[in-house]
Amino acid sequence: MGYATLVENFTEQMVSKWSDGVVMTTEAQLEAQFADTIEAKDRIEPRDWMPEAYRKTLIRQVAQHAHSEIIGMQPEGNWITRAPSLRRKAILLAKVQDEAGHGLYLYSAAETLGASRNELTEKLIAGKQKYSSIFNYPTLSYTDVGTIGWLVDGAAICNQVPLCRTSFGPYGRAMIRVCKEESFHQRQGFELLMTMMRGTDEQREMVQESVNRFWWPALMMFGPPDDDSPNTAQSMEWGIKTHTNDELRQKFVDMSIPQAEALGVTFPDENLKWNEERGHYDFSTPDWDEFWSVVKGNGPCNDQRIAHRKRAWDEGAWVREAALAFAEQSAEAAAPAQTGSAPGQTGSSPATTTEETAK
Numbered sequence: 001m002g003y004a005t006l007v008e009n010f011t012e013q014m015v016s017k018w019s020d021g022v023v024m025t026t027e028a029q030l031e032a033q034f035a036d037t038i039e040a041k042d043r044i045e046p047r048d049w050m051p052e053a054y055r056k057t058l059i060r061q062v063a064q065h066a067h068s069e070i071i072g073m074q075p076e077g078n079w080i081t082r083a084p085s086l087r088r089k090a091i092l093l094a095k096v097q098d099e100a101g102h103g104l105y106l107y108s109a110a111e112t113l114g115a116s117r118n119e120l121t122e123k124l125i126a127g128k129q130k131y132s133s134i135f136n137y138p139t140l141s142y143t144d145v146g147t148i149g150w151l152v153d154g155a156a157i158c159n160q161v162p163l164c165r166t167s168f169g170p171y172g173r174a175m176i177r178v179c180k181e182e183s184f185h186q187r188q189g190f191e192l193l194m195t196m197m198r199g200t201d202e203q204r205e206m207v208q209e210s211v212n213r214f215w216w217p218a219l220m221m222f223g224p225p226d227d228d229s230p231n232t233a234q235s236m237e238w239g240i241k242t243h244t245n246d247e248l249r250q251k252f253v254d255m256s257i258p259q260a261e262a263l264g265v266t267f268p269d270e271n272l273k274w275n276e277e278r279g280h281y282d283f284s285t286p287d288w289d290e291f292w293s294v295v296k297g298n299g300p301c302n303d304q305r306i307a308h309r310k311r312a313w314d315e316g317a318w319v320r321e322a323a324l325a326f327a328e329q330s331a332e333a334a335a336p337a338q339t340g341s342a343p344g345q346t347g348s349s350p351a352t353t354t355e356e357t358a359k
């Protein structure tokens with residue numbers, strides 16, 4: 001075969017491949033590929049095409065989740081300086097720090113969808129994005145640290161374990177580590193309460209009082225009832241959610257009752273009883289008016305939580321600026337010098353310069 005024929009054949013093959021590619025990139029084809037991936041329970045990755053509404057829903061949920069982790073540091077952080085022992089202080093410090101880490105994994109997952117942490121934080125502070133209703137309730141004694149660990153982290157685990165298999169890769173992978181840490185948090189809360197239950201009558205009363213306050217808000221963490229949840233159906237279709245709000249709430253009730261019995265506390269609900277037919281515990285309807293009121297900003301601590309977050313964000317502005325300036329300087333120092341010398345022959349070694357700047 002002559003050279004000209006070879007080139008001609010190659011060009012034909014490339015054109016046909018290229019035009020195949022063009023056909024594949026029509027909107028309908030992309031939607032079909034996306035639907036196939038969801039159907040096969042495979043993962044959608046940031047580089048993949050996705051419908052705009054899917055991206056928007058994920059940014060909404062992941063941002064709300066990230067904000068919850070960060071705002072969620074406040075109720076317990078309130079007690080770090082007043083921990084009853086050095087052991088409890090070390091545990092609480094580590095837990096609150098873990099929550100900060102969870103927020104960062106989640107903001108990073110949102111970044112892969114094109115939403116920066118700055119943008120999301122500004123929206124939170126402006127009241128344009130939500131965070132979990134549970135963190136708008138006050139922590140009135142150290143006992144609440146134990147109750148939050150047991151019930152709030154317990155509810156978080158119940159909701160987040162299924163999210164490890166969510167359809168968006170970075171979100172699901174972040175959840176794996178988050179769940180491992182939340183599981184430790186739940187156990188430390190249970191252990192704290194168990195220690196108090198083995199103490200004096202007054203301590204036992206403190207545990208029961210704290211559990212009474214947190215039970216209903218913990219049930220509300222799972223979101224509104226399915227009939228009143230505008231996002232569940234579509235999020236289930238896209239594999240973002242794999243269980244409905246009511247399914248997970250029921251699971252949480254079922255798993256919490258034996259734990260309460262082991263602890264020796266009760267939940268403030270007269271209708272809580274085993275239903276043989278359903279194979280689940282029955283329970284009363286939470287006060288959904290209270291839930292919506294808290295979500296709309298009228299909970300006991302909404303203003304305080306946002307004001308605190310805003311203060312921390314404003315006061316941290318110089319740290320973010322300094323970190324950015326440092327990153328830019330380091331990148332400049334690491335880049336080959338533009339002095340006409342050959343690549344790699346800069347005046348000082350990039351590694352040395354970066355290290356010196358770091359000091």
Ligand code: FAQ
Nearest residue numbers: 065068069072131132133156220221222223229230231232
């Ligand atoms: N609070 O249609 P749905 C933690 C909003 S992490 C406030 O059912 P969706 C760790 C919802 O956004 C806790 N707002 O919504 C920790 C929507 O509003 P929008 C956070 C709520 O998304 C422990 C509207 O109501 N976990 O605790 C709440 O399908 C201890 C209609 O609701 C997550 O975020 C609520 N409770 O289902 C940290 C998990 N529920 O945006 C520190 C991931 C609903 O349309 C200490 N998120 N809303 O205006 C999810 O699984 C879902 O987003 C749900 C809500 C289940 C929360």
